[in-house]
Amino acid sequence: MKEPIRKLDRSTDSGTPKPMRLVVAGLILRHADSAESGTGTTEVLICQRKPDQPMSLKWEFPGGKIEPGETAEEALARELDEELGISATIGRRIAQIRHKYRNGGAIDLQFFVVDQFGGALENRIFNDMRWSPLTALPEYDFLAADLGLIRDLSEGRLL
Numbered sequence: 203m204k205e206p207i208r209k210l211d212r213s214t215d216s217g218t219p220k221p222m223r224l225v226v227a228g229l230i231l232r233h234a235d236s237a238e239s240g241t242g243t244t245e246v247l248i249c250q251r252k253p254d255q256p257m258s259l260k261w262e263f264p265g266g267k268i269e270p271g272e273t274a275e276e277a278l279a280r281e282l283d284e285e286l287g288i289s290a291t292i293g294r295r296i297a298q299i300r301h302k303y304r305n306g307g308a309i310d311l312q313f314f315v316v317d318q319f320g321g322a323l324e325n326r327i328f329n330d331m332r333w334s335p336l337t338a339l340p341e342y343d344f345l346a347a348d349l350g351l352i353r354d355l356s357e358g359r360l361l
């Protein structure tokens with residue numbers, strides 16, 4: 203008997219590349235003064251993904267996908283409003299990273315500095331969020347695409 207012709211399942215067909223996702227994320231900074239050293243410490247807001255999300259419990263910077271018709275800055279301001287309830291002033295872009303996740307999904311990530319925002323920070327979607335000194339960032343389990351940036355930030359190379 204002849205085998206029936208089966209349709210290729212696009213989601214498992216490794217020959218069909220998924221479209222590149224364009225993602226923006228914010229490095230929301232604050233400067234904390236240390237009484238002992240007399241010098242300031244720069245801290246950045248980091249967020250932890252929920253247990254039921256893909257790549258659960260990994261840490262990341264707040265942000266998300268750019269929607270059609272938006273600039274990167276507009277997308278980031280919208281995401282920060284949706285996720286944290288703040289009205290952010292988007293500053294300079296400090297990094298752009300392209301990364302391929304093992305499931306075949308590729309992302310283009312742009313990171314912007316945010317050192318001014320209006321409103322009170324509110325955790326609307328994350329499992330946890332906290333301020334981390336830049337030097338302590340490697341202690342957190344970040345998404346794979348962020349690891350080069352984490353190293354640069356913690357070693358004082360970008361800020």
Ligand SMILES: Nc1nc2c([nH]c(=O)n2[C@@H]2O[C@H](COP(=O)(O)OP(=O)(O)OP(=O)(O)O)[C@@H](O)[C@H]2O)c(=O)[nH]1
Nearest residue numbers: 225226227257262263264265266267309311345347348
């Ligand atoms: N916001 C943010 N996303 C990041 C970072 N690093 C990184 O790889 N990403 C990836 O970029 C995508 C962000 O999109 P999103 O926030 O709209 O998406 P999501 O997790 O709901 O995923 P989905 O809508 O694809 O299921 C995710 O796939 C996320 O894993 C980061 O530091 N911040």
